[in-house]
Amino acid sequence: MPRLNNPRVTLAIIAVALVLPLVIQNFLTFQLTLVLVYAIAIIGLNLLTGFNGQFSLGHSAFYAIGAYVAAMLMDKADFPYAMTLPVAGIACFVFGFLFGLPALRLEGVYLALATFALAVATPQILKLSPLEHWTGGVQGIVVNKPEAPFGLPLTEDQWLYYFTLLITIVMTVLAHNLVASRTGRAMMAIRDNPIAARSMGINIALYKSLTFGVSALYTGVAGALGAIVVQFVAPDSFTFFLSISLLVGLVVGGVGWIPGAFFGGAFVLFVPNLAESFSKGLSGAVYGVMIIVLIYVLPTGAAGLTRAASRWWRAKA
């Protein structure tokens, strides 16, 4: 797998990311913030699918739980927005772990189907009238936008971008370290050969459930950030289509390559808009064609492209 661990490249990227919101419109800053939010969710999915070999069509549910936990805490309990992230993350970890315990005995497509059920059920559960007092029912919850603290001369959008960027960097580094650790190697061993992994003494059920929990945690944090950035949660924001979008982002970015999540996030956010500019009536079809073309041209996603580019660079040098 290609690596962006060349410190100069990493620093350059971070420098660009820091300067960007100062020179672009607020609206574009808002979109970039959403790219980062999706990137965190895709990293979560990547840990599960790319590194542990399990499929999930239910990550929209974890995203929704994260978003709702954050929105409810801010709306009902006046929680400061930054404090909602760890709560949302922990809630999703617990939920993911518990869901994972029984579900992960299922393999491949069967697990995909079980998680699919989760994705379909979540928006409807959020609409249930007994929960309406908390979830706001179909109307959802409107959240206030946090202002920049310490009197920093930043707009709300710029501040949220930097806040999200910080979280993203931390989450990316943690994911990177996790994958490079002994635990990460166990995760990959389970992906590559479960029988061999078991014979080496890896508790497969435990590791799978833990991976599911961590993956849900990432997606939950992304959901909480998404709620803060969009300022609105409603059940219809978290349909099954969101799960598919995350999966598209994962494949486009490159399965099993963490920085790919950023390419994936950008793809999920910008390409549907691009498709719409071609044709309003056929935007879905244009988007579909774009995905098909991309998968044919770049079957390994942005990861493959980066790998090819760095190989070419080295050959030239």
Add this chain to the structure above:
Amino acid sequence: MRVPSDRWRVAALASFASIAIAITTPALAQKKYDTGATDAEIKVGNIMPYSGPASAYAVIGKTEAAFFNKVNAEGGINGRKINFVSYDDGYSPPKAVEQARKLVESDGVLLIFQSLGTPSNSAILKYMNAKKVPQLFVATGATKFGDPKDFPWTMGWQPNYQSEGRIYAKYLIDNHPNGKIGILYQNDDYGKDVMKGLKDGLGDKTSMIIAEAPYETSDPTVDSQIVKLKASGADIFLNVATPKFAAQAIKKVAEVGWKPIQIVNNVSNSLGGVLAPAGFDNATGVLSTAYYKDATDPSWKDDPGFKAWSAFMDKYYPDGNRTDGNTVYGYLTAQTLVQVLKQCGDDLTRENVMKQAANLKLDLDMLLPGISIHTTPTSYYPLQQLQMEKFDGTRWQRFGPVISGEVGG
């Protein structure tokens, strides 16, 4: 000494400048602009579900675009052309937020006009009011979009859903007091709003409702809901669904051999968009309400309003489906906005747009006789009247008086 002379010069200059400003100020006062308005054009934003489950409504956006083309071809409004920027949100709330922000912050529109759907408009309601950008004549009848006290920058257009529900309740109590009502409704604000109006209207006769079957916009069909309602033994079927689902429901009711008294709500009374796909045979006898002229009703053949609409369709939207009532809806809403912008004159600030929108007394010739648009700074519901109608197998026949269903708040 140099310094005083310089001072004198500065003072002289300053006085000249102030005189100059004093002279030019009245001229400036005549032309006042906010972002999105210039001498040459007025930028109007719009959000429509061109894709997704509610895409049948996209005709509205297309008709409005066509109408603004007509206005522009005829010289614009007070010499200014309308630049209509319309985006797709696929009926998804977070996408609507993104598109609204794009319109306001990136495209710099003067106002957002006719953004469609209750969930999408709920999602942008707070943003638009915080930004103080008019969210004008939203394409939803949800009762909450007429709250000048809390949301002074947001205004609805069509008769709100609660008044509609009350009108059905009144009709049912008068004509079928022993009926058993089964209801199909969309599980969101819109469906629940109609339900609230209906229940308020039924009062102590709410027990007439014996079955309720909600559906989600993400459901592929409403077949199972219809089967359930039939099994409940209801003999009145109230169809509170958006066009695609309403058509499915009417068709399914016929397929399962259920023969209730059917009422389809106003948003889905389109002949071309709902009844034709459901099958005219299946839809015969269905009741609904109306407030604008049905373009497929031949009795309007010589009506000047119909003729003007027809000429517009021929010239500016020739491939539009003339049997789809949404083409009339789009035509009427666009006319309403044009009237507001005309009233604004050269004061095209967002504040004045809202002031003029809240000061309308307008007769449009495609509205039914006796129904007109009326707003005041405390009443943000431009239309509050409806008339019952029945489908006779080829067209809608109106009956009974124009009913006003005013709701407080």
